[in-house]
Amino acid sequence: MKVNRICCIGAGYVGGPTMAMIAAKCPHIHVDVVDLNAERIAAWNSDELPIYEPGLNDIVVEARGKNLFFSTDVEESIAAADLIFVSVGTPTKSYGIGAGRAADLCYIESAARMIAKNAKGPKIIVEKSTIPVRTAEAIRTILGANSDHGQFQVLSNPEFLAEGTAVEDLTEPDRILIGGERTPEGDAAVEALVSVYANWVSRDRILTTNLWSSELSKLVANAFLAQRISSINSISALCEATGADVDEVGRAIGTDSRIGPKFLKASVGFGGSCFQKDILNLVYLCEHFGLPQVSQYWHAVVQMNDWQKERFSTKIVKTLFNTVRGKKIAILGFAFKKDTNDTRESASIYVCRDLLSEGANIALYDPKVPVSTIHADLNYVGVSDEVIDRQLTICSSAEEATDQSHGLAVLTEWDEFATLDFSAIYDKMFKPAFVFDGRNVLPHDKLRELGFDVYAIGKG
Numbered sequence: 001m002k003v004n005r006i007c008c009i010g011a012g013y014v015g016g017p018t019m020a021m022i023a024a025k026c027p028h029i030h031v032d033v034v035d036l037n038a039e040r041i042a043a044w045n046s047d048e049l050p051i052y053e054p055g056l057n058d059i060v061v062e063a064r065g066k067n068l069f070f071s072t073d074v075e076e077s078i079a080a081a082d083l084i085f086v087s088v089g090t091p092t093k094s095y096g097i098g099a100g101r102a103a104d105l106c107y108i109e110s111a112a113r114m115i116a117k118n119a120k121g122p123k124i125i126v127e128k129s130t131i132p133v134r135t136a137e138a139i140r141t142i143l144g145a146n147s148d149h150g151q152f153q154v155l156s157n158p159e160f161l162a163e164g165t166a167v168e169d170l171t172e173p174d175r176i177l178i179g180g181e182r183t184p185e186g187d188a189a190v191e192a193l194v195s196v197y198a199n200w201v202s203r204d205r206i207l208t209t210n211l212w213s214s215e216l217s218k219l220v221a222n223a224f225l226a227q228r229i230s231s232i233n234s235i236s237a238l239c240e241a242t243g244a245d246v247d248e249v250g251r252a253i254g255t256d257s258r259i260g261p262k263f264l265k266a267s268v269g270f271g272g273s274c275f276q277k278d279i280l281n282l283v284y285l286c287e288h289f290g291l292p293q294v295s296q297y298w299h300a301v302v303q304m305n306d307w308q309k310e311r312f313s314t315k316i317v318k319t320l321f322n323t324v325r326g327k328k329i330a331i332l333g334f335a336f337k338k339d340t341n342d343t344r345e346s347a348s349i350y351v352c353r354d355l356l357s358e359g360a361n362i363a364l365y366d367p368k369v370p371v372s373t374i375h376a377d378l379n380y381v382g383v384s385d386e387v388i389d390r391q392l393t394i395c396s397s398a399e400e401a402t403d404q405s406h407g408l409a410v411l412t413e414w415d416e417f418a419t420l421d422f423s424a425i426y427d428k429m430f431k432p433a434f435v436f437d438g439r440n441v442l443p444h445d446k447l448r449e450l451g452f453d454v455y456a457i458g459k460g
């Protein structure tokens with residue numbers, strides 16, 4: 001099987017960058033990225049891509065119109081492709097059975113039905129989306145029941161890129177994971193996909209497994225990563241109570257090669273579209289398979305994260321003499337991490353919601369997140385338009401946000417926040433001037449010298 005033509009269903013944070021990388025590294029392959037969302041496709045075809053990701057623009061511009069095409073021609077692209085990636089969203093279900101935990105597979109099912117309807121010959125279908133283990137079985141059943149020729153091979157190829165470093169991660173991935181059916185046809189399909197990645201990834205980094213191991217490994221990878229953050233965040237509370245310093249503890253344990261230094265940065269809580277969703281999905285799967293102890297164990301990772309966000313808002317209120325009503329608080333950062341405009345599950349959303357409900361006036365600055373996204377995110381967590389109009393101001397700089405404020409809180413670790421002119425900021429704030437560093441990126445000693453009262457996560 002040779003792959004000459006690829007179609008990717010879903011032009012989101014994963015579909016767009018991964019396909020741009022494949023197109024850039026495999027000039028002999030024609031890559032169509034399709035989506036039902038015409039506005040998003042138009043943005044992929046414009047000078048202003050729909051997602052902000054360092055280095056992405058160059059790669060897209062290099063390949064677009066040559067062997068990389070963004071369109072809404074879903075049906076034609078499916079029909080023409082040898083290999084079809086399914087990269088649609090798999091959000092947490094908000095209704096019915098499993099609401100709040102299970103993955104909503106409606107987009108996966110609709111993609112599978114579109115493939116069945118439009119595929120006229122043999123196809124390799126690749127699950128790129130993160131899905132519950134054994135979803136390939138459901139996809140296979142839908143394809144088999146709705147297509148005349150039935151020559152489909154379903155593979156699992158989960159994506160491990162992180163936002164903000166997507167281009168680096170895709171250029172030099174730690175590993176590529178491909179799961180397939182252990183039959184001669186399955187092995188051939190796996191080899192076809194391996195040969196696409198082998199254009200730039202060395203073969204010893206391309207792991208092949210059975211379908212279920214690959215599907216499950218993606219959920220487990222995210223659960224382990226998130227667990228490290230919740231673990232260090234739990235210790236941050238103990239550091240604050242005892243006078244230890246969480247960065248020093250992180251460094252001390254991270255130099256043990258069995259533990260390793262990464263993902264030990266205490267914070268106001270992890271965000272992003274996937275950690276919470278994927279752990280909740282794992283929790284639901286464990287319950288479904290009659291493993292309540294395993295389910296509770298992983299659920300605690302999410303509970304610790306919720307507590308960390310609440311703890312931060314509570315700290316602000318308590319420190320500001322138990323009332324923030326009518327006080328201006330500068331919030332620096334709304335994205336869930338730096339170098340992305342993605343806000344899904346960002347800790348900042350929840351901290352803003354809590355402070356608005358306490359009556360605070362929030363002055364918010366984020367260098368990349370559009371105003372409309374901020375409003376939509378706050379609406380989604382129950383903040384009314386009336387409260388937004390009355391208590392929220394979106395600012396175009398950190399200086400503007402902090403002017404005449406009682407406190408400033410860093411919620412995203414944008415590089416520019418560490419080098420602000422804090423002396424000027426201090427002069428324009430009410431006294432005592434409070435700083436709440438939810439990312440431990442500010443120069444705390446210098447701030448104290450200037451006169452600020454500084455609270456930082458995990459610093460006793």
Ligand code: NAD
Nearest residue numbers: 010011012013014035036037088089090107111129130159
């Ligand atoms: P996204 O919401 O940004 O993009 C999904 C896109 O799919 C949307 O543009 C939507 O319009 C489109 N879509 C849905 N149904 C469709 C259909 N039937 N036909 C055509 N288009 C359709 O989502 P994302 O962040 O790219 O995530 C996609 C998957 O990848 C999820 O399962 C996620 O868990 C996983 N994942 C995401 C990341 C990440 O960093 N965001 C990393 C690894 C894995």
Ligand code: UGA
Nearest residue numbers: 159160161162163229263264265267270271272274336337
């Ligand atoms: C994460 C994983 O890192 C990717 O491997 C995975 O592909 C992706 O989820 C996914 O499945 O969607 P992402 O959420 O984009 O990637 O970003 P991370 O760098 O993992 O950060 C997640 C959150 O944890 C952010 O809010 C970040 O600020 C926080 N974090 C990260 C910490 O609080 N401390 C750390 O030490 C690391």
